Amino acid sequence: MHTTALVLFSGGQDSTTCLAQALSKYERVETVGFDYGQRHSVELQARLVVLQQIRLQFPQWAQRLGEDHVLDLAVLGQVSETSLTRDTAFKMESSGLPNTFVPGRNLLFLTLAAALAYRRGLQVLVTGVCETDFSGYPDCRDDSMKAMQLALSLGMDKRFLIDTPLMWIDKAATWALAEALGGQALVDLIIEHTHTCYLGDREHRHDWGYGCGQCPACELRARGFVAYSAGLPKP
DSSP states (O other), X not given: OOOEEEEEOOSSHHHHHHHHHHHHHOSEEEEEEEESOOTTTHHHHHHHHHHHHHHHXXXXXXXXXXXXXXXXXXXXXXXXXXXXXXXXXXXXXXXXXXXXXXXXXXXHHHHHHHHHHHHHTXXXXXXXXXXXXXXXXXXXXXXXXXXXXXHHHHHHTSOOEEEOTTTTOOHHHHXXXXXXXXXXXXXXXXXXXXXXXXXXXXXXEETTEESOSOSHHHHHXXXXXXXXXXXXXXX
């Protein structure tokens, strides 16, 4: 039986929802974030605020929420030419992938998270990757996660489980999952404190939260919120 988990936690909507689910499932949960020179580095500050608010607003989870870790992955910025690590406009590449794709990012994240989990005695790696709203990123696919789970378990001689709560749901369903886990309080926390915008915009406030409203991450989050809100019972 799995009782401990390490959540790959960026401070965005998806990873916050994953963290909430992990806190409802596992007895001890730790978090890890990555500083890889991302343009939206404001997420590194947002994630600390989200963790603080979870401890304050959800005392039933606070006792399960353990240590937070941040790993320096500046090397990703050195080996990738993407709009997440360079001041370039968002566009589709000839490969059919958006230039927000950082090659190997999730694979490296999981490898280092597994190494940390090994040291900390944690059994489950929780990540918010998703095939439904994944922008075509190959390292978000279910097959990629299954392959990583096998490779990490064999390579470290420790049976890891990679938990992907959002793999088969869209953004509207992610909002609904947050509500199911933590009620309106968690939805409001996600709106007010999480960060998703690729441009790091914390100035413009929308119904769904802060962001430029135009980058791919904002558009996806906004569309999901509209669909989620339309499905709510009317008062």
